[in-house]
Amino acid sequence: MRLNIAIDGPVGAGKSTISDAVAARLGILHLDTGAMYRALGLTALRKGMDPQDEERIIALCRELDVSVRHEADGQHTLVRGEDVTGLIRTPEVSMAASTVSRYAEVRKEMVRIQQQLAAETDMLVDGRDICTTVLPNATAKIYLTADAEERARRRFLQMKEKGEEVPFEQVLEELKKRDQQDMNRAVEPLRQAPDAVLVDTTHLSFEETVDAILRIVEEKRHG
Numbered sequence: 001m002r003l004n005i006a007i008d009g010p011v012g013a014g015k016s017t018i019s020d021a022v023a024a025r026l027g028i029l030h031l032d033t034g035a036m037y038r039a040l041g042l043t044a045l046r047k048g049m050d051p052q053d054e055e056r057i058i059a060l061c062r063e064l065d066v067s068v069r070h071e072a073d074g075q076h077t078l079v080r081g082e083d084v085t086g087l088i089r090t091p092e093v094s095m096a097a098s099t100v101s102r103y104a105e106v107r108k109e110m111v112r113i114q115q116q117l118a119a120e121t122d123m124l125v126d127g128r129d130i131c132t133t134v135l136p137n138a139t140a141k142i143y144l145t146a147d148a149e150e151r152a153r154r155r156f157l158q159m160k161e162k163g164e165e166v167p168f169e170q171v172l173e174e175l176k177k178r179d180q181q182d183m184n185r186a187v188e189p190l191r192q193a194p195d196a197v198l199v200d201t202t203h204l205s206f207e208e209t210v211d212a213i214l215r216i217v218e219e220k221r222h223g
């Protein structure tokens, strides 16, 4: 049977790095769906489009041709064959991704691609609507979260490591703004699915979190 693991959660819960580690331990691929919304946000900004302009964003999404490639160093995200992996992690692109992800037509197209990929191979998929919409029949469903202050602190340290000196208050402010937008949009807002297991990482280390998720997966697989 196909092994599909769904992980949802808010900004900065550590979904990407945790998902990478869990997928590696299980020997399966990790699909980062946020990167696909980021690719659309980036392309809109590059074309000088306003992410709030729903009609133009939907038209852009239809002709975007976003794809992913899994390589030794992880997922690469492509737009019409151009590798945009290194360009989609800026705060501007984060906010644009959150805005364009509000549109039903955009979500429909992204979900279609994600479901197709997950049907082809065993996969761990992380995002906001994976447990609820993309993989409603996933083997294991996890809602990964942590206190907003702790998520902001981790993001702040991550950025500092990369040489990006942004004040902590600003990181916290942007995180709360994006939470607010992702949790309150009309279409598929971020929420914990009733059948998803909550993993609160506020007081867990990286390894403890990975182990907790692996235990949940084992339990769901073998009972």
Ligand code: DC
Pocket (backbone or CB within 6 Å): 011, 033, 034, 035, 037, 038, 094, 097, 098, 101, 126, 127, 128, 129, 130, 178, 182
């Ligand atoms: O996970 P991330 O921060 O890379 O995601 C960027 C934005 O994309 C996020 O603010 C909301 C949106 N998103 C979504 O709506 N659904 C997903 N499955 C993944 C991301």
